[in-house]
Amino acid sequence: MSAPAAVSSIERLQELLDGSPFIRFLGMRAIALDHGRQEVVVSMPLTPDHERHPATEQVHGGAIASLIDVAGDFALVILLGGAVPTINLRIDYLRPAIGDLTATATVRRAGRTIGVVDVDVTDRSGRLVAVGRGCYGMTVG
Amino acid sequence: MSAPAAVSSIERLQELLDGSPFIRFLGMRAIALDHGRQEVVVSMPLTPDHERHPATEQVHGGAIASLIDVAGDFALVILLGGAVPTINLRIDYLRPAIGDLTATATVRRAGRTIGVVDVDVTDRSGRLVAVGRGCYGMTVG
Amino acid sequence: MSAPAAVSSIERLQELLDGSPFIRFLGMRAIALDHGRQEVVVSMPLTPDHERHPATEQVHGGAIASLIDVAGDFALVILLGGAVPTINLRIDYLRPAIGDLTATATVRRAGRTIGVVDVDVTDRSGRLVAVGRGCYGMTVG
């Protein structure tokens, strides 16, 4: 990717996140971005609505999948300037995810037509609770 | 699965869905279940909070992933009587998903320790918009 | 896909399979093709070289993955006239696979840039032993 960085501030990344109703609905926050490493960090606070079972503080797998999809997408957004369509997505759930979650998304391949991104999710205790891998189209839209 | 059907009414299936805060948050509804075919149908109404971009009626991929995870899980719930942990999940997004969605989940393998379920998602126009495949542990909890 | 069928005989399908050294190495055979259903059937005979453990007649998972990749690809070959690149591939192993295997590959989506194909694999006893899903680019080469 020889193009100049399309998104270079956390504030702009947060604006783009907030532009999507579903992402705002889940309360995701831009935490960090690193163009050199082609990496973004996105967090998702626990709310009672995200729980798998009431009053357990365990986040539902669907919310985790959503966080992974978004973080993976936004690792390409910082290169391309806007959200790209997800072609497919895999999530492996490694442990119960308790409390606020943090997703670190790292681009493995940014090709002309296809991007592949790895996403690691840790919970409030810092444990790795899920890993995801997304394949995205490289056309903003 | 020689065990008797653990869940046999739509009402009971809906109760179990409603018992999970995140599933209720997304408004999922039990539509049909068929023990012979080991199949359940779950729907998710479009709300403005589920949109990918504002006022497009296109559902965000994270909401679709959540619907697939839940429908796949509940295809095993009707056999086992309660929700089972997702081991991993894959989603292929085939077309933009517009409006209310319907997921049909069919068990491909209900083994002693692992269950594998296929999920097809159609949108309000009846088009196939996404396909998912989930791998679940066979222990309720 | 409004284009005329690009490959319409088993003999031509077998020629294309045999044109790939690795496919010939594993001995795969074209069994059936159906343009209306966008489906092909490919078989792979057991040889001692395909075994996971010696003298068990159980096929190694890598050979099964290869069969799934090829069958999925060739479900698009009958539409497009030549092999297409695999973008990604997923395989769920459901049971030990014993003896000759048969893969039935069905196109789920043949888009302009991306094709998605489901593949079911049965073994000599007719049991479903693995399911696969491949995502392919739609450019022959």
Next chain:
Amino acid sequence: MSAPAAVSSIERLQELLDGSPFIRFLGMRAIALDHGRQEVVVSMPLTPDHERHPATEQVHGGAIASLIDVAGDFALVILLGGAVPTINLRIDYLRPAIGDLTATATVRRAGRTIGVVDVDVTDRSGRLVAVGRGCYGMTVG
């Protein structure tokens, strides 16, 4: 994993690889193992039989999938002492893979019942050509 390392030499790892007819058929070699990092390196030499198209030196995706499956499995073998069943597998193909391949497999989670392993594959030019992720049962057999 508090258990002592079950396999601690390259020679023993190679013996276990050679014990599987299909792995021997593809000529895989044990290159390195690291218990601390829960990592193994396995290589696969190019032969004319592994080619996708004749005389291109491009390795077929099925051979790459096989290498990923085996390397992922053997990252758990060094912990458990013998091969474990693959539950499911995903491969993303990033670039054409030319010549001899090297797979580095790293355990992401070694649980009581499920292990998850990431595998990176580089070709003779050192480029990352494919990434895989496998989910394995934790019972040797």
